[in-house]
Amino acid sequence: MSKIDVVRAAMVEAMKAKDKARKDALSMLLSALKNAQIDKRADLTEEEENAIVKKEIRQTQETYDSAPADREDIRAEAAGRIAVYKEFAPEDMNVEQIKEVIAGVLAELGIETPTGGDKGRIMKVLMPKVKGKADGKLVNETLAAMMKK
Numbered sequence: 001m002s003k004i005d006v007v008r009a010a011m012v013e014a015m016k017a018k019d020k021a022r023k024d025a026l027s028m029l030l031s032a033l034k035n036a037q038i039d040k041r042a043d044l045t046e047e048e049e050n051a052i053v054k055k056e057i058r059q060t061q062e063t064y065d066s067a068p069a070d071r072e073d074i075r076a077e078a079a080g081r082i083a084v085y086k087e088f089a090p091e092d093m094n095v096e097q098i099k100e101v102i103a104g105v106l107a108e109l110g111i112e113t114p115t116g117g118d119k120g121r122i123m124k125v126l127m128p129k130v131k132g133k134a135d136g137k138l139v140n141e142t143l144a145a146m147m148k149k
Helices: 003-016 020-040 046-066 072-086 095-109 116-130 136-148
Strands: none
Touching: 003 020, 003 046, 020 046, 020 072, 046 072, 095 116, 095 136, 116 136
8 A cells, every 4th residue: 555545544534533734734745745656657666655755744844943933833733744744754763773784884895994085985875775764964973973983
């Protein structure tokens, strides 16, 4: 069952429960997924669906962060949408899992002690392996911490 079907089913449940805020959030997510599918002209893979959900979370988080402090209505709506979107997002990798992937990439590249000069080569191989599974900022920080040691 594709994520579009899952989101559509959840939206129907929200309509039956007369939960307008949840229905609106699911409607926006469904729209983003459908638009991506139309742009691709084919069914989305699970990774692509997850990437779209994460993108929606990131954009909504930016809305929340950029809203003025006195606009509680905007902030509350964005927080509600983020909570709904996170139900459909995959679990992100934690720092330990990222370190394991980095160790595998270092072994693959034959690098025993990474330096700043190696970072570009490492990231080029590393990012495709964690794309959609981990936050890029966290991956970068984890790699930087490993280089300092």
